[in-house]
Amino acid sequence: MLKREGHSLFHYHGDNLFYLTAAKKLNSLRIELINLLKKKDHQKLPEMVRQFIGLGIGLTPSGDDYLVGLMAFLLLKHHPAQCLHPFFEQGIRHAKEATTKVSAITLEKAVNRHYRENLLQLLHILATANTNDAKPYSQLQKILDIGSSSGSDMLLGIRDALYLTLYFGEKYVD
DSSP: OOSSTTOOGGGOOSSOHHHHHHHHHHHHHHHHHHHHHHTTOGGGHHHHHHHHTTOSSSSSOHHHHHHHHHHHHHTSTTOGGGGGHHHHHHHHHHHGGGSOHHHHHHHHHHHTTOOOHHHHHHHHHHHHTOTTOSHHHHHHHHHHTSTTTHHHHHHHHHHHHHHHHHHHOGGGOO
16 A cells, blocks of 8 residues: 555555556556657557556556546547547446456546546636636645545646647637
8 A cells, every 4th residue: 555645656666566567557658648649649549548447556546547537637528639538438448347346437437527526626627727716726635635546646647638738729628
């Protein structure tokens, strides 16, 4: 188990060989996924999604939580990347047996744009980009409080989605 609250397997630097190997694989896949999406090589996306599913530890493995965060922002209505929905859906459909039942349900709900209330509130804040609103910090903390590392992993997915939005054209996000 990860020691620090909100710690992510993506950032693991301890001496547990299993965790180190999983962290290395997660980060390698993350970089590969970001590059794939930047190049708009969408045909390879389902296979990439399948590789994330079930990777990590816990009730909802880190790879699954990361995908939830990534999809939460990239698949927003009117987001230029929402066309990726079928590719994410295909990857999840073919790999959901590789993870826990709870996580498979969470992934299916996420690909269909159904999220926890606190995640929806954060998405609303991010999509409306109200810089005068002090709520983002409290919403971030609510997400970080999810599970042992789930919230951190989801936020990493959201962060990468925000970065990728620059490549898809952020001005049309609803």
